[in-house]
Amino acid sequence: MHVHKYEKIWLIFGITTLIVFLSVVGVSAFYAGNQPPSCLTVIDPEKVDTTAPFNEPGLKKVEGKDWDYELVFVAQAFAYTPGDVEVPLGAKVKVIATSKDVIHGFEVAGTNINMMVEPGYISEHITTFDKTGEYLILCNEYCGAGHHMMMSKIKVVE
Amino acid sequence: MAKAELKSKTKTEIEDSSSLKGTLASVFFVGFFIIVLWIGVYFLYLDRF
Amino acid sequence: MIKSPLKSKVDPRDGKLAMAHLYVAFIALLVGGLAGLLQVLVRSGKFQLPAGIGYYQILTVHGVVLGLVLTTFFIMGFQLSVVSKTAGTFTDKQRTVGWIGFWIMTIGTIAAAVMILLNKASVLYTFYAPLQAHFIFYLGLTLVVVGSWTVGAAIIMKYAEWRRANPGQQSPLLTFMALVNTLMWIVATIGVAATVLIQLLPWSLGWVDTVNVAVSRTLFWYFGHPLVYFWLLPAYMVWYAIIPKIIGGKIFSDSLARMSFILFLLFSIPVGFHHQLLEPGIDAAWKFLQVVLTFAVVIPSLMTAFSLFASFETFGRSKGAKGLFGWLKKLPWGDARFTVPFIGMVAFIPAGAGGIVNASHQMNQVIHNTIWVTGHFHLTVATAVVLTFFGAAFWLVPHLTGRKLTKKMNKLALIQGSLWAIGMTFMSGAMHAAGLLGAPRRSAFSDYGGSAQAAEWIPYQIAQAVGGSILFIAIILMLYIFINLAFFAPKGEQEFPVGEALHPEEKAPMVFENWKLWLGITVLLILFAYTIPFIDLIQNAPPGSKGFKLW
Numbered sequence: 081m082h083v084h085k086y087e088k089i090w091l092i093f094g095i096t097t098l099i100v101f102l103s104v105v106g107v108s109a110f111y112a113g114n115q116p117p118s119c120l121t122v123i124d125p126e127k128v129d130t131t132a133p134f135n136e137p138g139l140k141k142v143e144g145k146d147w148d149y150e151l152v153f154v155a156q157a158f159a160y161t162p163g164d165v166e167v168p169l170g171a172k173v174k175v176i177a178t179s180k181d182v183i184h185g186f187e188v189a190g191t192n193i194n195m196m197v198e199p200g201y202i203s204e205h206i207t208t209f210d211k212t213g214e215y216l217i218l219c220n221e222y223c224g225a226g227h228h229m230m231m232s233k234i235k236v237v238e
Numbered sequence: 239m240a241k242a243e244l245k246s247k248t249k250t251e252i253e254d255s256s257s258l259k260g261t262l263a264s265v266f267f268v269g270f271f272i273i274v275l276w277i278g279v280y281f282l283y284l285d286r287f
Numbered sequence: 288m289i290k291s292p293l294k295s296k297v298d299p300r301d302g303k304l305a306m307a308h309l310y311v312a313f314i315a316l317l318v319g320g321l322a323g324l325l326q327v328l329v330r331s332g333k334f335q336l337p338a339g340i341g342y343y344q345i346l347t348v349h350g351v352v353l354g355l356v357l358t359t360f361f362i363m364g365f366q367l368s369v370v371s372k373t374a375g376t377f378t379d380k381q382r383t384v385g386w387i388g389f390w391i392m393t394i395g396t397i398a399a400a401v402m403i404l405l406n407k408a409s410v411l412y413t414f415y416a417p418l419q420a421h422f423i424f425y426l427g428l429t430l431v432v433v434g435s436w437t438v439g440a441a442i443i444m445k446y447a448e449w450r451r452a453n454p455g456q457q458s459p460l461l462t463f464m465a466l467v468n469t470l471m472w473i474v475a476t477i478g479v480a481a482t483v484l485i486q487l488l489p490w491s492l493g494w495v496d497t498v499n500v501a502v503s504r505t506l507f508w509y510f511g512h513p514l515v516y517f518w519l520l521p522a523y524m525v526w527y528a529i530i531p532k533i534i535g536g537k538i539f540s541d542s543l544a545r546m547s548f549i550l551f552l553l554f555s556i557p558v559g560f561h562h563q564l565l566e567p568g569i570d571a572a573w574k575f576l577q578v579v580l581t582f583a584v585v586i587p588s589l590m591t592a593f594s595l596f597a598s599f600e601t602f603g604r605s606k607g608a609k610g611l612f613g614w615l616k617k618l619p620w621g622d623a624r625f626t627v628p629f630i631g632m633v634a635f636i637p638a639g640a641g642g643i644v645n646a647s648h649q650m651n652q653v654i655h656n657t658i659w660v661t662g663h664f665h666l667t668v669a670t671a672v673v674l675t676f677f678g679a680a681f682w683l684v685p686h687l688t689g690r691k692l693t694k695k696m697n698k699l700a701l702i703q704g705s706l707w708a709i710g711m712t713f714m715s716g717a718m719h720a721a722g723l724l725g726a727p728r729r730s731a732f733s734d735y736g737g738s739a740q741a742a743e744w745i746p747y748q749i750a751q752a753v754g755g756s757i758l759f760i761a762i763i764l765m766l767y768i769f770i771n772l773a774f775f776a777p778k779g780e781q782e783f784p785v786g787e788a789l790h791p792e793e794k795a796p797m798v799f800e801n802w803k804l805w806l807g808i809t810v811l812l813i814l815f816a817y818t819i820p821f822i823d824l825i826q827n828a829p830p831g832s833k834g835f836k837l838w
Contacts, residue, residue, distance in 0.1 A: 081540075081542040081543070081793075081795070081796065082481075082540070082542075082547070082714060082790075083543070084256050084258060084597070084795060086259075086262040086593075087260060087590070087593045087597075089262065090265045090266070090269075090455065090593050091263065091586070091589060091590065091593075093266070093269055094265075094269060094585075094586070094589040095586060095589075097269060097272065097273060097543060098582045098585055098586075101276060101582070101643065102578070102579060102582055104280070104306075105578070105647050105648040105649060105650060106575065106639040106648070108649065109571065109648055109649055110572075110575075110576060114649050115571040115648075115649060116565050116571060116574060116648060116649045116652060117565055117566075117567060118566070118567065118569060118570055118571040118574065119566070119567045120568065120827070120829070122568075122827060122829035123829060124829065124830045125830065125832060126415075126827065126830070141492075147684065149597060157835070157837050158837075159476060163719075166661075176752065181372060181417070181835055181837075182417050182418050182832075182835050182837060183415050183417075183418075183500065183504075183658050185305045185657075185727070187435070187656065187657070187725065187727065189724070189725030189726075189740045189741075190286065190724065191286050191287055191655060191726050192286045192287065192649075192652040192739060193281060193287075193652075193653075194565060194652040194653075194656070195565045195567070195652075196563075196565045196566045197567075198500055198501060198504075198566065198567060198568065199417060199500055199832045200501070200828070200829025200830060200831075200832065201501065201566075201567035201568050201829060202567060203565075203567040203717075204567075206286045208287055209287055210287050211287065214738075214739065214740075215740070216725070216735050216738040216740045216741060217467050218725075218727055218730075218735060219727070220655070220656035220657065220727035220728065220729075220730070221415075221656055221729075222343065222346075222411050222418075222729045222730075223837060224343075224418065224835070224837025224838050225341060225343065225727075225838045226837075227343070227731070228342075228730040228732070228733035229731060229733060230737050231736060231738070233736075233738075235833075252807075253644070255604045255607075256601075256604065257594075257600075257604065257606065258597050258601070259611060260596070260598055260600045260603075260610075260611050260612050260614055261593060261596040261597045261600045263611055263612070264592075264596040265589075265592050265593050265596060268592055268636050271602075271636055271640055272639070272640040274645060275297070275637070275640045275641065275643075275644060276640070276643060276644055276647070277631075277649060278646075278795050279633075279644045279653055279654070280650060282653055283366075283653050285651070286362065286653070
């Protein structure tokens with residue numbers, strides 16, 4: 081099978097580019113810990129209200145962990161609990177969420193906090209809130225008639 | 239002299255008729271588009287919390 | 288060569304079967320296009336649906352009818368045509384199998400459509416559990432898949448017959464490609480068939496109380512990504528093997544075309560996790576492994592890009608083109624059979640680049656479930672693929688109905704393609720931009736309680752409505768052209784263009800036809816990518832979910 085010289089050049093260039101992309105995201109993920117949310121912890125979706133930490137949704141200061149706060153959300157059609165929350169600027173926060181019914185999304189618009197919330201699973205993402213402002217939290221996975229009304233707010237304050 | 243000129247002209251024409259340099263340029267344009275878009279979104283990712 | 292199987296015309300009996308598929312496909316275009324128009328209007332915030340029709344019901348119609356019905360029916364009709372043309376007329380038995388498949392698909396489509404229209408199945412075309420549709424919806428989708436297997440069986444039977452009649456010969460390129468796509472489709476649809484038959488049907492019938500949500504999603508996406516390649520490969524067939532003939536050139540390389548199709552068979556399937564990157568139940572390392580495999584499936588598309596440009600440049604230079612890009616001027620821009628698919632090829636450049644971004648592991652957090660994704664697949668399937676299908680319809684429909692594409696229709700077709708390009712630039716461009724700002728996909732209009740961020744998205748939503756309206760005009764024009772070509776165009780002989788290789792003496796290695804080998808590697812790659820995470824999902828499963836009807 082004959083391959084033209086220019087096609088070889090192009091394929092070497094293209095494949096090298098792909099390898100560079102993979103290396104950049106791979107190092108960021110496995111060395112710097114920037115993995116997509118993959119918590120692997122399960123929960124009984126019918127007992128969310130009585131299972132810690134979801135029995136107390138909201139922002140909570142924690143000690144002796146790699147993060148300063150835990151921010152717990154419960155998703156259900158068509159609302160998040162809490163409905164709005166304030167986070168101090170510069171706080172390192174573990175955002176934790178689960179669903180009581182169907183699949184929901186959990187997206188903080190304009191940030192990298194974006195995860196699927198599935199019944200039976202706990203979703204987590206750790207980040208440092210390093211910009212002030214009011215951020216909209218919205219459901220970005222279809223969950224029913226009121227899907228587009230499902231929202232909450234995070235205010236990052238000094 | 240005239241003969242040599244004629245010869246070189248034919249040669250260019252043959253090269254030109256089977257050349258794929260336009261293809262190479264085109265695919266590299268595609269490649270650079272991919273790289274620019276990817277880097278753009280990667281920097282957006284880095285900038286956001 | 289024993290005998291050339293290339294007939295000048297598709298047998299009318301095969302043509303009738305193919306046309307039956309195309310009629311359903313173009314009815315789907317009308318219904319789905321109308322739904323799409325209503326969606327962009329609703330999302331502009333300036334329009335409300337009348338008579339209590341739900342946005343998500345319309346959205347389900349749009350996704351099912353265009354994503355599953357239009358594509359599957361067009362592809363089956365197209366593949367039947369190219370196989371009949373290049374491998375010879377179907378036997379009566381093979382054609383009967385094809386008709387049975389067509390009717391199973393059609394009955395399934397009607398069943399699913401009725402349930403959607405009765406608002407018993409507003410679950411979108413991905414039907415994620417635990418949203419629970421009426422069981423007839425799931426049954427209908429099962430029939431569509433089973434029907435497609437049956438039509439696929441006719442293609443496999445024809446291929447097997449051709450190989451028996453031509454021992455030691457490589458099969459005709461288009462038949463080879465149709466076979467690869469059929470095999471990939473069968474392997475991929477096993478996933479969706481499994482979740483529907485084993486999980487969703489018994490659950491929607493009330494035979495079992497709960498469903499394992501993560502397993503169902505994983506089976507869906509095992510199917511969901513090869514689904515998009517099932518759409519794309521017929522477009523690649525046109526680009527590789529038909530467009531060169533239309534422009535008057537040659538196929539740049541028969542062997543490389545076959546090789547890229549084999550690579551698609553191998554790497555299209557073990558990549559579904561790149562749709563599930565933000566899910567809690569799958570280990571990040573397994574996600575990354577499938578990201579790497581996803582990047583491998585980019586390679587055959589890189590090869591395709593080179594082959595297409597090379598085919599164009601070789602043709603242009605043979606006509607005396609000079610300089611770096613002089614060959615572009617030699618291409619037949621006045622011929623809609625070339626120009627409309629060409630617009631699709633151009634759209635595939637940003638489409639493919641966006642796809643690489645989407646699959647880049649944690650970078651998916653920037654765009655996941657934002658309307659960027661909607662913008663992305665409106666470039667891939669709704670421009671690159673669909674415009675190529677339209678471009679094929681311009682000659683295929685009159686060929687099958689014994690008519691001719693007139694100059695007037697050709698001109699309308701060029702306008703249709705241009706309108707599509709303009710409309711999609713607005714719509715998809717605005718979707719990409721709004722998505723980067725965080726605007727969600729699959730959502731009715733909402734100001735999110737007066738949120739300042741959501742207010743920023745509204746101008747983009749108006750741009751989407753403008754683009755979507757232009758696209759709807761293009762759809763109406765396409766339907767007019769289709770009806771003309773099917774029923775009213777003057778009688779005549781429209782050529783079925785089949786390209787020839789630039790170097791016909793250079794034969795592809797026969798190993799390309801060794802299906803035990805390729806299917807074996809396909810299965811091994813799937814087992815490698817899926818076995819351990821799948822066992823994890825089952826062994827560490829949370830309590831199952833009851834069904835919800837929240838629409």
